[in-house]
Amino acid sequence: DSAYQGFASGDLEKDAAAVRLFADAGMEMLLAQSYAKNMGLYGERVGALSVLSKDAGNVKRVESQLKQVIRAMYSSPPRHGAEIA
Numbered sequence: 001d002s003a004y005q006g007f008a009s010g011d012l013e014k015d016a017a018a019v020r021l022f023a024d025a026g027m028e029m030l031l032a033q034s035y036a037k038n039m040g041l042y043g044e045r046v047g048a049l050s051v052l053s054k055d056a057g058n059v060k061r062v063e064s065q066l067k068q069v070i071r072a073m074y075s076s077p078p079r080h081g082a083e084i085a
Contacts, residue, residue: 004037028053030062039084 006012022029034047049066053059 005033006038023052026054028058041084 005015008015019031029052031050031052032047033050036042036046039046051059051062051066053062
Protein backbone atom coordinates (compact mmCIF):
# COMPACT_ATOMS: atom_id res chain seq x y z
CA ASP A 1 0.00 0.00 0.00
CA SER A 2 1.46 3.33 -1.03
CA ALA A 3 -0.74 5.99 0.54
CA TYR A 4 0.50 9.47 1.33
CA GLN A 5 3.29 9.12 -1.24
CA GLY A 6 5.27 12.34 -1.18
CA PHE A 7 4.15 13.29 2.33
CA ALA A 8 6.72 11.21 4.24
CA SER A 9 9.78 12.97 2.84
CA GLY A 10 8.24 15.69 0.69
CA ASP A 11 9.55 13.94 -2.42
CA LEU A 12 7.39 11.61 -4.54
CA GLU A 13 10.40 9.85 -6.03
CA LYS A 14 12.09 9.28 -2.68
CA ASP A 15 8.91 7.88 -1.10
CA ALA A 16 8.61 5.37 -3.96
CA ALA A 17 12.07 3.90 -3.23
CA ALA A 18 10.76 0.80 -1.43
CA VAL A 19 8.38 -0.06 -4.27
CA ARG A 20 11.16 0.38 -6.84
CA LEU A 21 13.49 -1.78 -4.73
CA PHE A 22 10.98 -4.66 -4.82
CA ALA A 23 10.27 -4.19 -8.53
CA ASP A 24 13.97 -4.06 -9.41
CA ALA A 25 14.49 -7.29 -7.45
CA GLY A 26 11.94 -8.93 -9.75
CA MET A 27 9.33 -9.47 -7.05
CA GLU A 28 5.78 -10.06 -8.16
CA MET A 29 3.38 -7.76 -6.38
CA LEU A 30 0.07 -6.02 -6.14
CA LEU A 31 0.55 -2.33 -5.44
CA ALA A 32 -2.34 -0.31 -4.05
CA GLN A 33 -1.92 3.44 -4.39
CA SER A 34 -4.35 5.93 -2.93
CA TYR A 35 -4.43 9.43 -4.37
CA ALA A 36 -7.51 10.65 -2.50
CA LYS A 37 -5.46 11.89 0.45
CA ASN A 38 -2.84 13.56 -1.74
CA MET A 39 -5.53 15.39 -3.68
CA GLY A 40 -7.81 16.14 -0.71
CA LEU A 41 -10.60 14.01 -2.21
CA TYR A 42 -11.50 11.93 0.83
CA GLY A 43 -14.17 9.31 0.17
CA GLU A 44 -13.86 9.59 -3.61
CA ARG A 45 -11.92 6.33 -4.14
CA VAL A 46 -9.17 7.89 -6.23
CA GLY A 47 -6.34 5.44 -6.70
CA ALA A 48 -4.90 2.52 -8.59
CA LEU A 49 -4.08 -1.13 -8.17
CA SER A 50 -1.07 -2.26 -10.19
CA VAL A 51 -0.19 -5.89 -10.88
CA LEU A 52 3.47 -6.70 -11.45
CA SER A 53 4.22 -10.26 -12.56
CA LYS A 54 6.80 -12.08 -14.61
CA ASP A 55 4.08 -14.24 -16.16
CA ALA A 56 1.44 -12.74 -18.48
CA GLY A 57 -0.83 -15.68 -17.65
CA ASN A 58 -0.75 -14.72 -13.97
CA VAL A 59 -1.69 -11.15 -14.85
CA LYS A 60 -4.70 -12.35 -16.87
CA ARG A 61 -5.85 -14.58 -13.99
CA VAL A 62 -5.47 -11.76 -11.46
CA GLU A 63 -7.32 -9.38 -13.78
CA SER A 64 -10.17 -11.88 -14.10
CA GLN A 65 -10.49 -12.18 -10.32
CA LEU A 66 -10.28 -8.41 -9.82
CA LYS A 67 -13.07 -7.84 -12.33
CA GLN A 68 -15.32 -10.18 -10.34
CA VAL A 69 -14.53 -8.41 -7.05
CA ILE A 70 -14.92 -4.93 -8.51
CA ARG A 71 -18.26 -5.73 -10.16
CA ALA A 72 -19.64 -7.02 -6.87
CA MET A 73 -18.55 -3.85 -5.01
CA TYR A 74 -19.81 -1.22 -7.41
CA SER A 75 -20.98 -0.89 -10.96
CA SER A 76 -20.46 2.84 -11.42
CA PRO A 77 -17.59 4.41 -9.46
CA PRO A 78 -17.43 8.17 -8.92
CA ARG A 79 -15.64 10.12 -11.65
CA HIS A 80 -14.86 13.28 -9.71
CA GLY A 81 -11.25 12.48 -8.84
CA ALA A 82 -10.33 11.28 -12.33
CA GLU A 83 -11.81 14.40 -13.89
CA ILE A 84 -9.86 16.68 -11.54
CA ALA A 85 -6.55 14.84 -12.01
